[in-house]
Amino acid sequence: MQFAPTVLTPAEEALRAEVREFLAAELPAGHRPALGFAGRHDPEFSRTLAERGWVGMAIPPRYGGHGRSAVDRFLVAEELLAAGAPIGAHFVADRQTAPALLHFGTEEQRQRFLPGIAAGEVYFSLGMSEPDSGSDLASVRTRATRVEGGWTVTGTKVWTSEAHRNHFFAVLCRTSPVEEGRKHAGLSQLIVDLSAPGVRISPIPYLDGSHHFNEVALEDVFVPDDMVLGELGSGWQQVTSELAYERSGPDRWLSTFPVLREWLRERGAAVSGEEAVVLGRLAARFRAIRQLSLSVARALDGGSAPVVEAALVKDVGTRFEQDLVEALREAAETELDQGSRSLFPSLLAEAVLTSPSYTLRGGTTEILRSVAAKGLAA
Amino acid sequence: MSDDRTVLTEVATGLFRDLCTPGDVVAAEATGWSERLWSALTESGFPLVSVPEEAGGSGGDVADACALLTVAGRFAAPAPLAETGLLGGWALAAAGLELPEGPLSVAVGAPGDAVELAGRRFSARLSRVPWGGRSDRVVALAGSGGQRFVVSAPTAAATVTNGRNLAAEPRDTLVWDDVGLPDDAFAPAPPGVDGAALRLRGALARAALIAGALARVAELTVRYTGERQQFGRPVARFQAVQAHLVTIAEEAELAGLAVSVAALNARPDPSFLDVAAAKAAAGEAATIAARASHQAHGAIGMTKEYELGQLSRRLWSWRDEFGSERYWSRELGHRLAAAGADALWPSISTGLVSEPASSPEGSFA
Structure with a gap:
């Protein structure tokens, strides 16, 4: 296993602060957060992000991208997902298609598609x-x-x-x-x-x-x-490696974070002991899973191929996204209605309805576990 | 991991491999003690890692001590390693009190405990003290005349009632009934040496032990299910069993990294956020992984001779010691709620903090 503790460099901290500041202005308090990378498709937001240089970060500059590290991408993605930003338009092209084009595409294909992906304008x-x-x-x-x-x-x-x-x-x-x-x-x-x-x-x-x-x-x-x-x-080999790109990023454990934050906003500081247990437990696990996921990004930058680690993170992360929903449902003790006027209950309703997809998309839990188990035995 | 810490881990692994085999651990259960192991640990200076050399310790930092504890957890070592250095040794050194020759233990205030210090007269009832009866001294905190004191209470002056945790590790109740303490047995507690700080160190220590035990549980389960044949093939080839292997690996890695980050961030002291999160996560991991590993092992795991039981019984004990996952989750939850919804993500996304410029690199032995 290659899960090593990793510290952010001052430049990485600065990037994170910049994204946070941008999001605070762009998505003011009270906005309805999107849940996960597929939560909302908003080309205008994608273009705005691209202007900041936060789309196509892994794409080399000669194709209109920014040649940034996996950790930089990780940091931007986690801020966007935690804030519930509407990144559905560009996210798949950015996460999955761009690396596939870089690995397997012809020079002509790269020149044709990558600049548009990096501009937040071409979606796959x-x-x-x-x-x-x-x-x-x-x-x-x-x-x-x-x-x-x-x-x-x-x-x-x-x-x-x-x-x-x-x-x-x-x-x-x-x-x-x-x-x-x-x-x-x-x-x-x-x-x-x-x-x-x-x-x-x-x-x-x-x-x-x-x-x-x-x-x-x-x-x-x-x-x-x-x-x-x-x-x-070679489609099979390409597709299976394509699945590996998408495994362990923040999109695999942050989809339902906004529900937790909005629950806390609704509850305020005076949570009961029971509610505090729920909040603390989820926060503790969030921290731990985040550290695993970040360490995979760091390992990728170091040139290794942490395939098993990535599968483990996706499995534990996506199941946690679902656990969070159930924990909040139990804590909230309310009947769910997607049309509710209050933010938290309507988000929770959305999360209950969409969370089964988290352990299906990008490779089901069962398939992932087979991949990971073979790696563990090796 | 720093080079020093890697060497420390390797040396400690060799020592435990020789002197703390599964057979040794079973043998030590009768008394809860292995003199041979403790002498070797003492000779190598391991119990006092993280206690400053100038105070009689072995030097090194909290992360070194946690790296050692992770190895100890892996080998289910029957020894008060954490109590002697990271907890008790730290408090004594901070208060300028002498470190005893033998093992130390510590009391952080179990429900029903009472400590009274009047002048030099000491009365206390301390329960669930790890290796309490085996220790030379028990470190406790006592208030007296509006001041807080670190007390190094001599075990010889106490009445000891033996208790055990689920792994048969001693968890004793000690009673001192109006005992006169010598001058070198108590001193004012400096700022930062209090019950909360001791509890944090205890929780971090148990989380590190859990992380080590979980890593070994993961290895054992992969090995066993790869060897054990049923229906004409290794059981590890069955998807249902693979799910257990993956779950165990996830929990082991999750707890291991949470502990590493908490330990590395302890410069010099562990932080509440790191430790609360690490102990809560490690406690939950212990529960999940112990269950999955027993399921994957079948009946062999339920035998005393097989190594798994030595580890799982410790996991079931350590998860509750120095605060269960529920306790730490609640503490953490209240803190996070008080900070407000918008501070939640910044707290969660704080991981390993960069090295302060003036961090002293201590040696460990």
């Missing part, structure tokens, strides 16, 4: 899940057929968050038929323009009635050769 969705393909991604059926100058893609992707607002998605599909005993071979990632002819996006209403998920049906969608991401046939 993920194109992995299908009706019959969830954790077992190797079973995807969407297929691409070779045509003059590129591919035509046909198939259906589901649970595609924000496809109706985003610009592109990286589609995992089969570019050659299944070979006996090599089910991971023959898969590739293609970057598909969500506004291309043949792309049909229809909402899959979220359990709280909101529009977040989509079904994206692809019918003979033409994808030019230059939109193949990485090597043909």
Whole structure:
């Protein structure tokens, strides 16, 4: 294990102070915080952040980014998430697509997409899940057929968050038929323009009635050769490493923090002994999980690949996000109503309704634990 | 980890590996004591790590002492390591009192305890004193004439009633009934040496022991489930068992890092926020990991010979000593509530604090 205590440098402390000051002005007290990275899609906020240099931080300057460290990104992300900032528009492109482009993309693809991502203007969705393909991604059926100058893609992707607002998605599909005993071979990632002819996006209403998920049906969608991401046939390896990028950041343990803060604001200083226990317990665990997550960011900057550590942080962090909701529900002793006029109870209602997704998105708890357990035994 | 601390950890690990085997730990349960282990620890100066050399200690800082305790926890060491140095030794040294030759213990005020100092007459009833009957002296705080005193109460003058924690470690009740103290047995307590500070040190020490024990529990469980075959394959290959392994690893790492940060931030003294959070997190981790490791082990874990039980029984004891997770959560919660909603995130996101410019690098032995 590589979880080492890590101290922030004066420059990192200064960055954090700057973000805090910005957020205090931008999101005044009383604003309704978003819960987690997918909480609210707000292109204007994304652009404002980008102007500050807080989008595309890991992207090198030659592609319009800022070449910052994983720890710098961590610090900005945790401030945004703790404040409940609406970062849903750019977050996935920033966290996941940009590193994939940097690792696997062509020079042309990098130049085409990265500056827009860093500007907070180009948004990506993920194109992995299908009706019959969830954790077992190797079973995807969407297929691409070779045509003059590129591919035509046909198939259906589901649970595609924000496809109706985003610009592109990286589609995992089969570019050659299944070979006996090599089910991971023959898969590739293609970057598909969500506004291309043949792309049909229809909402899959979220359990709280909101529009977040989509079904994206692809019918003979033409994808030019230059939109193949990485090597043909390496889609599986790329996607699994892509999952690793997104594992252990603050977005995996801070989604419900604003609910706790607003509960405390409502309760005030005179909490009961029982309430103090709830608050202290959650705060203690928050601190501990944060330190684990920060140490993974530091290890990444040091050039290591803490895959098992990242899986552990995501597992413990996402389950904690859910535990927090239940602890506050028990403490609050109230009937929940999303339409409540008071901030805390309506946030808690939102959290109860959305928190089951935390241990599903980006790799279910069960899959993560298998990954981590194999690493522990090694 | 500093180079000094790495060496300290390595040397201590070697010592415990030789003198504190699972067999030694079982053997020590009858009396709660291993003279062989304690002599070796004393010879190496380990019990007095973090007590200044000029006061007769071994030097080093709180983080060094916690690194040692983490090793001790890993080996389920039956020895009052924390009580002698980090707690009792610290208080005596701060008050300018002499350190005794043998083990020290400490009382931070269990419910029902009473301490009375009138002139040099000392009466006290102290319960759940770790290795109380084995110690040369017990350090307690007493108010007298509007002043607070550090008392180094001679165990020989007390009536001892033996008690045990769940791991059969001595937790004794000592009674002094109007005993005359010698001059060198009490002194005014300097600022900062009070019940709250002792309790913080005790909680940090127990959290460090828990972190060490959890690391070993994690190793044992990975090893056992990798070897144990059922249905024709190692049980670690079953997803349900893997979930236990992952849970244990998470809790062990979470507690370990919380303790490291609290210990490293103690320059020179541990802070309330760090320790309250670390002890609360470690106590919760102890509960979760002990349960998961026993489940993953099956019946072998329920036997006295197998190492797991030595660790889990300590986890179940240490989580309650010097304040349970509920106690520290409540204290922490009240503090955080008083600071207000907008101060909550800054408190949570305070981790390891940078080294002050003038930090003295002490040696440890």
